[in-house]
Amino acid sequence: MATSTGPRASRRRFPWPVLLPLAFLTLWTLAVHRHWVVEGIIPSPVQVVQSWYWWIFGLPTRSMSPYSGTWVAAVLYSSRRVLQGFLLASLVGIPLGLFVGWNRLVARLVDPSIQLLRPVPITAWLPFAIAVFGIYDASALFLIGLGAFYPIVVNTTHGVRDTNLLLLRAARMMGAGESTILTKVVFRSALPSIFTGLRLGIGIAWTAVIVAEMIAVKSGLGYVLWDAYYVGRMDICVATMLSVGLLGFVSDRALQLLANFVLRWRTLEAHA
Amino acid sequence: MSDRPVIELSDVWKTFDKGGRPVEALQGVSVGIARNEFAAILGPSGCGKSTLLNMVAGFDAPTRGAVRFDGELVRTPSPRRAVVFQEPALFPWYTVLDNITFGLRTRGIAPSAYRDRVQTIIEQVGLQGFESHYPAELSGGMKQRVGIARVLVMEPDVLLMDEPFGSLDAQTRSVMQELLLSVWERHQQTVLFVTHDIEEALLLADSVSVMTARPGRIKKRLAIELPRPRALEVTTSPFFNELKREVLALIREESVKAAVERAR
Numbered sequence: 001m002a003t004s005t006g007p008r009a010s011r012r013r014f015p016w017p018v019l020l021p022l023a024f025l026t027l028w029t030l031a032v033h034r035h036w037v038v039e040g041i042i043p044s045p046v047q048v049v050q051s052w053y054w055w056i057f058g059l060p061t062r063s064m065s066p067y068s069g070t071w072v073a074a075v076l077y078s079s080r081r082v083l084q085g086f087l088l089a090s091l092v093g094i095p096l097g098l099f100v101g102w103n104r105l106v107a108r109l110v111d112p113s114i115q116l117l118r119p120v121p122i123t124a125w126l127p128f129a130i131a132v133f134g135i136y137d138a139s140a141l142f143l144i145g146l147g148a149f150y151p152i153v154v155n156t157t158h159g160v161r162d163t164n165l166l167l168l169r170a171a172r173m174m175g176a177g178e179s180t181i182l183t184k185v186v187f188r189s190a191l192p193s194i195f196t197g198l199r200l201g202i203g204i205a206w207t208a209v210i211v212a213e214m215i216a217v218k219s220g221l222g223y224v225l226w227d228a229y230y231v232g233r234m235d236i237c238v239a240t241m242l243s244v245g246l247l248g249f250v251s252d253r254a255l256q257l258l259a260n261f262v263l264r265w266r267t268l269e270a271h272a
Numbered sequence: 273m274s275d276r277p278v279i280e281l282s283d284v285w286k287t288f289d290k291g292g293r294p295v296e297a298l299q300g301v302s303v304g305i306a307r308n309e310f311a312a313i314l315g316p317s318g319c320g321k322s323t324l325l326n327m328v329a330g331f332d333a334p335t336r337g338a339v340r341f342d343g344e345l346v347r348t349p350s351p352r353r354a355v356v357f358q359e360p361a362l363f364p365w366y367t368v369l370d371n372i373t374f375g376l377r378t379r380g381i382a383p384s385a386y387r388d389r390v391q392t393i394i395e396q397v398g399l400q401g402f403e404s405h406y407p408a409e410l411s412g413g414m415k416q417r418v419g420i421a422r423v424l425v426m427e428p429d430v431l432l433m434d435e436p437f438g439s440l441d442a443q444t445r446s447v448m449q450e451l452l453l454s455v456w457e458r459h460q461q462t463v464l465f466v467t468h469d470i471e472e473a474l475l476l477a478d479s480v481s482v483m484t485a486r487p488g489r490i491k492k493r494l495a496i497e498l499p500r501p502r503a504l505e506v507t508t509s510p511f512f513n514e515l516k517r518e519v520l521a522l523i524r525e526e527s528v529k530a531a532v533e534r535a536r
Contacts, residue, residue: 174375
């Protein structure tokens, strides 16, 4: 690419992406300091950052604040639940999706039930989960797992059904049996779609963990969020929201990096 | 040539269901291909020649009649009847080498048993240096070389080729035709080659069966008595041109018929 100068290049170099967040932060700060909003309800950005810092590293002096230095523990609780629920959903969803996509009989047996249950929002399952599993981790795992399961199974099925007929014929004429075809051809061909399902699934898992922790268990970021709201600590609430957003972003990026590595052949295709 | 044909189609009919309406693709096709013969099936597009090849491959079953390979009815695909498709149909997630050895690995053959043979064939088809490339990094012609190499390494009894050079540009196509000639002269495998390109059929094959427009029947079978080894230069000889004129007349009749049929 030639190095171009002039108005077009400088327009490209202008930091466009930070413009909106900057404007938003300014507006937020002004709104708090000029008392455009009712005092004490919305904390200023500086307050949020300060509380977040104390929440992570603890207050310098001994204090009665229940949040001081508890951020890491809350993050670990929530992350562990998300990871466990997500793994559970993947371990069930991917193989099931493979069979539903591959075998017409399995599809007729399982697919209608999945499609029937899928429109039930994950939040609607909460009372049921608590009634069955109680106020324990199992409730949270059930909700997270179920939420992540749908996009994983649906996208895997879709990926399998999209397998190129020619590749199946090629594998057959080279002597491949059903199990080889399923693992070496169909699964590999469905992988891009499976990763789409996984990325959607982990997003839903973070939604589900917050809902579950607000009601079904007594630890983690969701619990802190609801608890802080009750005691009027909006600064902690906002810090929690930002924490969850950050964790969601990081886990999505991690999956994306994994996908880029596993699907190297595909990025080559895009450049060819 | 041996007494009994390796591939034998006897009175094969094929009817497809096209939106509830039956469409006759093949009408009583009978053809035999002898061992070590390079047989071409030539016909206008849509005449059912790919259908014919798919039935020999075991991808498709005839509505009536019998397709036999080595005296036995064809039921399923088999590595003994290897196929080169028009689209290379390579596995995009495997490297060139892994694509070429797929058939061997699938059958659990130890790498030490095939390493030398694979290397020889990679050199014969001109893929040395590309072993660790992915298909996406290759040109159309190079992809098709992989498609040919992966079936040659399996040492099949017959090679079924479905317009393998049909999607290549003219230059690459003639390079690939010469490559196939040189490879064939070394391996002398039985080949069933489907094409709509008259010159290609005459250049490569020992026999050319001309098909009619749909519904497909074998209109005429010609023996191509051009001396081997052949090279592209043969296509400029007077004898070649005489053959070409004969086939052209046969084909033109059918192409016109097909066009009229489509217009109706």
